[in-house]
Amino acid sequence: MKLLRKYRSGSVNSYLNKIRRELFNIEDHMNIHEYQAKDLLKQYGVPVLRNKVVFSAVDAGAVAFTDFVAQGVSVIVVKAQIHAGGRGKGIVHHPATNQVIEINGKPLRGVTVVTEGNLADRAFQISNGLINNKLVTIQTGEEGKIVRRVLIEEGCKIEHEYYCSILLDRSVGKNVIMVSTEGGVEIETVAEETPEKLIKVHVDPTAGFMPFQARELAFGLGLSGAPLKSFVSFITTLYAAYETMDCSMLEVNPLVVNSDGAFIALDAKVNFDDNAEYRHPEWAALRDIEEEDMLEVEAGKYNLNYIKLDGNVGCMVNGAGLAMGTMDIIQLAGGRPANFLDVGGGADTERISNAFRIMMSDPHVEAVLINIFGGIVRCDRVANGILQALKQVDVKVPLIVRLDGTNAEEAREILRKSGLNFLVAATLQEAAEKVTEALTLKAVTA
Amino acid sequence: MSVLVNKKSKIIVQGITGSEGTFHSSQMLQYGTNVVGGVTPGKGGTMYSGKGEDIFIRPVPVFNTVSDAKAATGCDVSIIFVPAPMAADAILESISAGIEVIVCITEGIPIRDMIPVQAALEGSSSRLIGPNCPGIITPGECKIGIMPGFIFTQGPIGLVSRSGTLTYEAVRQLSDVGLGQTTCIGIGGDPIVGTRFIDAIKLFNDDPKTKAIVMIGEIGGSAEEEAAEYIKKHVKKPVVGFIAGQTAPPGRRMGHAGAIISGGKGTAADKMATMRACGITVVESPATIGITMKQVLSGKAPSKTSSKPSVKKLVGKKATAKKATSKKSSK
Numbered sequence: 001m002k003l004l005r006k007y008r009s010g011s012v013n014s015y016l017n018k019i020r021r022e023l024f025n026i027e028d029h030m031n032i033h034e035y036q037a038k039d040l041l042k043q044y045g046v047p048v049l050r051n052k053v054v055f056s057a058v059d060a061g062a063v064a065f066t067d068f069v070a071q072g073v074s075v076i077v078v079k080a081q082i083h084a085g086g087r088g089k090g091i092v093h094h095p096a097t098n099q100v101i102e103i104n105g106k107p108l109r110g111v112t113v114v115t116e117g118n119l120a121d122r123a124f125q126i127s128n129g130l131i132n133n134k135l136v137t138i139q140t141g142e143e144g145k146i147v148r149r150v151l152i153e154e155g156c157k158i159e160h161e162y163y164c165s166i167l168l169d170r171s172v173g174k175n176v177i178m179v180s181t182e183g184g185v186e187i188e189t190v191a192e193e194t195p196e197k198l199i200k201v202h203v204d205p206t207a208g209f210m211p212f213q214a215r216e217l218a219f220g221l222g223l224s225g226a227p228l229k230s231f232v233s234f235i236t237t238l239y240a241a242y243e244t245m246d247c248s249m250l251e252v253n254p255l256v257v258n259s260d261g262a263f264i265a266l267d268a269k270v271n272f273d274d275n276a277e278y279r280h281p282e283w284a285a286l287r288d289i290e291e292e293d294m295l296e297v298e299a300g301k302y303n304l305n306y307i308k309l310d311g312n313v314g315c316m317v318n319g320a321g322l323a324m325g326t327m328d329i330i331q332l333a334g335g336r337p338a339n340f341l342d343v344g345g346g347a348d349t350e351r352i353s354n355a356f357r358i359m360m361s362d363p364h365v366e367a368v369l370i371n372i373f374g375g376i377v378r379c380d381r382v383a384n385g386i387l388q389a390l391k392q393v394d395v396k397v398p399l400i401v402r403l404d405g406t407n408a409e410e411a412r413e414i415l416r417k418s419g420l421n422f423l424v425a426a427t428l429q430e431a432a433e434k435v436t437e438a439l440t441l442k443a444v445t446a
Numbered sequence: 447m448s449v450l451v452n453k454k455s456k457i458i459v460q461g462i463t464g465s466e467g468t469f470h471s472s473q474m475l476q477y478g479t480n481v482v483g484g485v486t487p488g489k490g491g492t493m494y495s496g497k498g499e500d501i502f503i504r505p506v507p508v509f510n511t512v513s514d515a516k517a518a519t520g521c522d523v524s525i526i527f528v529p530a531p532m533a534a535d536a537i538l539e540s541i542s543a544g545i546e547v548i549v550c551i552t553e554g555i556p557i558r559d560m561i562p563v564q565a566a567l568e569g570s571s572s573r574l575i576g577p578n579c580p581g582i583i584t585p586g587e588c589k590i591g592i593m594p595g596f597i598f599t600q601g602p603i604g605l606v607s608r609s610g611t612l613t614y615e616a617v618r619q620l621s622d623v624g625l626g627q628t629t630c631i632g633i634g635g636d637p638i639v640g641t642r643f644i645d646a647i648k649l650f651n652d653d654p655k656t657k658a659i660v661m662i663g664e665i666g667g668s669a670e671e672e673a674a675e676y677i678k679k680h681v682k683k684p685v686v687g688f689i690a691g692q693t694a695p696p697g698r699r700m701g702h703a704g705a706i707i708s709g710g711k712g713t714a715a716d717k718m719a720t721m722r723a724c725g726i727t728v729v730e731s732p733a734t735i736g737i738t739m740k741q742v743l744s745g746k747a748p749s750k751t752s753s754k755p756s757v758k759k760l761v762g763k764k765a766t767a768k769k770a771t772s773k774k775s776s777k
Contacts, residue, residue, distance in 0.1 A: 168557055170637040170667055173564035205565040246558055276556035278531060321609020321635070321664060324690035325732035331693050332731050373611045373618070375594035404618060406594060427622075428615060428733035 032286045033081040035151045037268040044241035047234065047264045051153035053081065057131055061124030063152050069119050075155025076119050078126045080110040080135050082145040083291040085269070087111050090137030092130060095146060101129045110135045110147075113155060123152055148290060156264065161254035162221060163187055164235065166242045175203045177239065179217050183254035209239045226261035234263040246276035295358055302354045304343060311336030313435060314365040316355050318343050318372050326371045329428060333435040338365045343372075352385035356393050367398045367438040369431060374405030383411035387418055398423060398438035402431035448584035448629040449604065449649040449656070450547050450573070455588055456521040458545075459484040460528055460536045462508060463494060467527035470551075470592050472500040474525075477589040482519040483507045490514060512543040525581065525590050526550040533577060534559035541572045548640070549590050550577035560638040567640055574640020580610040580632035591632065601626020602657035603739065604650035606643060608635045608664045612690055612732065616662055619736025625743070628656045635664060643673035651681045658684045658743055660735060661726070665691035666712045671720045678724035684742045687726045688735055689714045 032040075035053040042048050052067050054060045060078070068076050080087055087110030092101040101108045108129045114122045127150045134144035161183030169176040178200045182190045191198055199220035201213045214232040223231055234255075242250045249271040256266045277283060289297055299306035305320065313335035317323035320342045327337040339362065343355050359368065372382050382403060402425040403411040415422050423438065425431035457474070461467040462484025475481050483506050484494060490510030496502040509515040512524060524545045528536040533552040540548045541563075555577050567574055575582055581591015585598035597614055599621045607613040613632055620627065631646050633639050643661060650656045659681070663670035670689065677685055692714040718728045729738045 168561075168637055171672075173561060173638045175561065205561045243558065246556055248557060273557045275530065275554045276558065279556075317611075319609065319611025321607075321612035321662070321690050322615055322732075324609075324664065324693070325612050325615065325688075327693040328690065329731060329733060337693055373614050375592075375597075375611065375614050405597065405614065428619075429731075432731065432733055 031083045031291070032270055032272075033083070033149060033151075033288065034079065034268060035081055035149070036286050037270040038265065040245060040270065041238070041241055041265055041268055044244065045237045046241055047262065048268070049154050049156055049264060049266070051151055053149055053151050054127065055131075055149055057124050057128035060127035060150055060152060061120045064123035065120035068152065068154060073119075073154045075113065075115050076123060077153045077155055078112045078114065078123055078130070079151040079153060080130045080147040081149035081151055082110075082135055082137075082140070082147055083288070084135075084137055084139040084145055086137035086139045087135065090135045090140070092133050092135050092147070093144060095132070095134045095144075101133055103129055110137065115155070126150075145291070156256065156266070157259040158254075158256045158266075159259055159261075160257050161266075162256070162263075163190070163253045164238070164255045165249065165251040165253070166239060166247070167249040167251075169202060172202060174205060175239075175242070177201050177203065177209070177213075177217065177235065179221055179235075179255075181221055183256070187253065203239070209236065211236070227257050227263070230257070230261055230263045234265075238265075245270070246273045246280060247271060248273040295361065299341075299355075299358050302351065302358075304341065304351070304355050304358065306355075306358055307340040308362060309337055309339050310364065311338040312364055312366040313439070314338045314341075314359045314362065314368040316341045316343060316352075316359055316368070316370045316372075318374075318377065322371065322373060326369065326428075329432045330369060330435060333432045333439070335367065335435055335439050338362055348381070349385040349388040352382065353389035353392055356386075356389040356395075360393055360395060365397060366442055367435060368395070368400065369435055370399070370401045370403075371428070371431060372403050372405075374403065374408065374411075377405075378407045379403040379405055379411035380407040380414060383414040387414070387420070390420060398434075398441070400425060400431055400434045400438065402426070402428060404428075448587060449646075449653050450575075450584075450629065450631070451523060451582055451588050451590055452584050453478075453480065453587040455523045455547075455590070456480055456482045456519055457523045457525060457588070457590055458482060458509075458512070458515045458519065458521040459506075460512065460524055460526045460540070462486055462506070462527070463489055463497075464527055464529075466551075468496050468498075469500045470525075470527065471506075472496050472502050473592075473595070474589055475503050475506075477595040478586075479588040479590060481506055482521050483509055483515050485509050485512055485515050485524075487511070512539045512545065516543050516545065521545065523547045523590060524549070526552055526577075528552060530554040530556070534563050537563050537574060537577075538566055541566050541570050541574075544570075545572055547573050547575065547582075547590075549575045549579070549581050550634075550640075551579065551581060551592055552576075553578040555636070557637060560636070564638050564640075573645075575631060576634040576636075576639060576641075578636045579634030579639070580613060582629065582631045583627075584629045585627050593630075593632070597621060598630065599626035601628070602655065603627045603660060604646075604653065604656040604658070605630040605660040605662070606646035606650070607632055607660075607662035608643075608669075609662060609690060612662055615732060616660060616688070616735045619733075620660070620739060621736075623736045623740040625736065625739055628653060637667075643669045644676050647673050647676060647681065647685075651683060656683065658686070658739060660739060661685060661687045662735075663687065663689045663717060665689065665714050665717070668712065670717045674717075674721045674724035674726060677726060684739075685726045686735060686739045686742060687718075687721045687728045688732055689717045689721075689728070690732065692718075692730065 038048045090110040092108040130147045136144035163180040163183040165178050180198050203209045218228045218231045251269040252265045254266050313330045317326045323342045330337045400423040423434045459471050463486040489508045492508050493505040494508045495505035524540045526536045533555045580593045583589045586600045589595045597618050650659045721728050
């Protein structure tokens, strides 16, 4: 479906994000840092704590002094900014030696609360340990993520931690607001073990989010008095922010109430609906390219939908569904997909060539399967594109090509006549068998 | 017989003068679809016969609004090729004009725009297919979408799918083993779609000409499970199913709200297990959809629990698949 790709301004693609989220459980492309999320929420009037982001340890020390200590703040929190959750429990490692970074004999974690000593000195010391080292959390996997930005935030007296999120419930096509008294913990556990502690209201699109619904949630949390008032105001503002910002999910966990009975977003996770990118030019500035995979950023430049995986069979397909189906075939044939790559509808020479180059720059690829079902796209054009691409990219692994649909016979003839060493398959079944053969041969010769 | 659309359907194209609208209108007309007009605001009152390489086999009238088009042509189906920023408005216009079947091809409509559309559909007599879908086709009668018409053949299979090219793959396999289709519906992969699996399954179940159903799902959401439960209770016709995305690494927790609302039941393994438990013949390889349906209909179906084709089994089926292909190409 090439329609409307051209209406997108950036390289962010909602379908790719869907695949990312649902197939690989990887975070969205259009992800933003905690400090950015808080800045946005603040603009909409959602209460957050005083905070400031820094990019170096020296700045951390300076900011901790001028913006916090000098303003009478006696507790600060130093938080690593990466695109992944679980930072509080995550441990910092040296990126090369993998050694655990320690401060005062204790492993350094992604979030540190500083209550005593010289706060500015401590902020410097902690940030120095964080910046340019890698933080390994439950969500980053073993490879971790390099910390490049650190958030300094004032501390706060917490009376209780709650949970709150807003997202689309696609089973009913309405937004749902969920709150729980069990804040600060993994919400999946709450949903599994104590589902009664998760309170939900759906927002009617015609009426909008109503005050009585805000009160329902508040009473559901057992609130009264000042906290009740504060919560109603908080959740109403938060919902307005969610809608106006075109979020696909907004999660505040923990949502805390302080000793004055005021609700504050202690953490915030914002996911945008990429389809709305065209009306949010401000999103471009929020992107952090350093958090993204370099090959994926490269692929994005050519509007290719590419996700790098750690398998041994590269694949290049048109259409996301067929791409996923092809990956399934590779797995059933005894291989492991090295990537997800959907070249989309307009599979011209340049596109195929770029896709090829990106796919082949992964050194683990032992065989390649090209699977194109030509509907509107003509297979003979795709075949010529592949030949063109091969002139520019040196391929030393078995190359299985399956072209079906419009002008498929002509396309196969073009490949056969090229004199190049293709394994040409007519059906998906045949392609699967050729992948198995290629991998078996490889195993025998190795 | 077919579901939703047939040779009597009168179709208008919203966004007919745009490049996508023009190209696909020419293809639809070529297929024999009864396109009775188009809508492009500001170009009402003219006749349009395509542009550039895409010249229509006959010119069609253009109207300013959908209700104008309906008053003049009596159209009952609309297909939308309007860019994403205006697409939700185009759907609402068709609902307001009382169009029975609205097919929205447009990809990339923001969720915030689709929520009111969903609400408007609920109180109306309109049915929406899509958005972000390949459309609907009743082979030999009408093609209302962007699919390659030549791979479809007439026959007894109803097909419903969330994906585009994977649908073509399945249809090619069905046609190759001599199984034509009553109607094929691409419902689209967006979080909010007008027609869900369960709706399409109901339609096929009620259609006397549809003897068996193919459903092609994907990871994410729970629409496949919902349809499977319905099939278990109400559908006597054989159903063959496939879920794309089995390659997902298992067990990594997302740790946020998305997992409990939309991803909780979303894995391929969960979906396939539920579908099997509901009596659906689930194939693990998308290469065996056609041949499995053939076996199911000839009574040689692999039982619900044993349809796990190993690599060896796949190779064993080679001969049959090849024979079917050569039969097709010798036509």
